[in-house]
Amino acid sequence: MxxxxxxxxxxxxxxxxxxxxxxxxxxxxxxxxxxxxxxxxxxxxxxxxxxxxxxxxxxxxxxxxxxxxxxxxxxxxxxxxxxxxxGERTGHVKLASMDSFFVDFLPAAVEEFLQVFPAVTYTITSIQPMDVPQRVLSGQVDVGLTFVSRLPPGVVAVALAHMPLGIVMPPGHPLEKFERVSLKECARYPFLRSSSNPVVSSSMSPEFFSFWEDMEPAATCNFTPMLKQLIMAGKGISCFSKIGFAEELRRGDVVWRPFDLPALNDMQVGIVVPAHRVLPHVTQNFVGRLARQLGQIELALSAF
CATH class of the missing domain: 1.10.10.10 (Winged helix-like DNA-binding domain superfamily/Winged helix DNA-binding domain)
Structure with missing residues (x-):
């Protein structure tokens, strides 16, 4: 068979x-x-x-x-x-990623890859989105998963998916009625912050950067599963791309709405690699499979 x-x-x-x-x-x-x-x-x-x-x-x-x-x-x-x-199908994959990819995307990708390359080992690190390109550039990791805007010279994106930042909320929340949500409206409700550091730079969106810096969060937690539980329990709203809430969106446990800021609505996530360094064969293969899965999940999430 x-x-x-x-x-x-x-x-x-x-x-x-x-x-x-x-x-x-x-x-x-x-x-x-x-x-x-x-x-x-x-x-x-x-x-x-x-x-x-x-x-x-x-x-x-x-x-x-x-x-x-x-x-x-x-x-x-x-x-x-x-x-x-x-002496083949072995090697070590070094990857850094923003937290949202750790929820479903990366576990599924590694599980699938292990079926074909069972001898490969991994070092996979969760870091802030803006720090990922520098880790790739320095050679600390070979592959990065993050929001892609202005990449430093020496780092290139090999796959991109439209995954803008938006507001995640429980069903029935007052913000659900809006097609696009303003920062002014967000400020009226308890906000659950995923990190004390802004998720985008001030050059990308000065308005959002100021909002993030000035807010008094109801809670700050860098562990996405706990934030999910707090959101679904109605304890606050938070800011994520859809990729971190794929299962919850499918089940209708949460609602996602985009911001009314063009800079955030144009955001993409991507797979970044060094521009002038040849990756090991097994890592190249892993990147190819990640790229296919990224395209598939972008299409799946477009329905929510």
């Missing part, structure tokens, strides 16, 4: 629905469902009970899952042994 079919099967079994599995895999739900049906047709037996609220493995599916997990594990072990013999 093709490896992707097995991967789809495992993810549907884990998620309990084709739709949730497709979101995790960044693949159309119709494609996942088609592969599951094809697998069942090939085996001549149904593997799931189709329920009103999702899919549940039946006894045949439970037996199949054990076989698939064993097969995938043995395949990875064998792949690692072959790689060791060839």
């Amino acid at each position: 093709h490896a992707s079919v097995l991967k789809y099967f495992v993810e549907v079994a884990r998620a309990g629905s084709v739709r949730k599995a497709s979101e995790k895999l960044f693949v159309a739900a119709s494609a996942v469902n088609r592969q599951i049906l094809k697998l069942e047709a090939e085996l001549g037996v149904e593997l799931f009970d189709r329920l009103p609220n999702g899919m549940r493995l039946n006894p045949a599916g439970e037996r199949m899952l054990k076989h698939v997990q064993k097969t995938l594990h043995e395949f990875q072990v064998m792949r690692g042994e072959l790689d060791a013999l060839k």
Whole structure:
């Protein structure tokens, strides 16, 4: 059987629905469902009970899952042994990223990469967005994920996605009625700040820089999962791009609105690398996969 079919099967079994599995895999739900049906047709037996609220493995599916997990594990072990013999598919990926990418994007990217390059090791660091390009330029890391505006000479963006800053709030918040939110309106409500440092420079948006510096936050916390809980509990609003709240936006747990500042609405996130230094082969491969996933999530989030 093709490896992707097995991967789809495992993810549907884990998620309990084709739709949730497709979101995790960044693949159309119709494609996942088609592969599951094809697998069942090939085996001549149904593997799931189709329920009103999702899919549940039946006894045949439970037996199949054990076989698939064993097969995938043995395949990875064998792949690692072959790689060791060839001296290939090894290496170390050094990456720095702003915090929002750590929520769903980077864990999914690393998990997928490990399926093909199980011997690769990683150093992945969360830092402030404006500090990422300098880490790449200095050679401390090979790859950066951040907001991209004016990059220093010696650093280039190899992939970009439109991901402007906006206000995240719980459903039913008074700011939800606005198509675009002003800083004046934001100042009327408790604000949850992700860092004491502004997320954009004063040259990019003097208005937002002043707002950030002058505010009296209800809380300052650099741990995004905790900020999510506070927002959903109605304790305040916060400032993020959509990429840090992909799952919550899909579920309707939070609402996102853009600012009424053109400079913030034009913002992009991107993958940045050194301009004059050749990256190791395995890192180049990892960057290519990151670029594909960035394009996929940009398209998915455009609906929210």
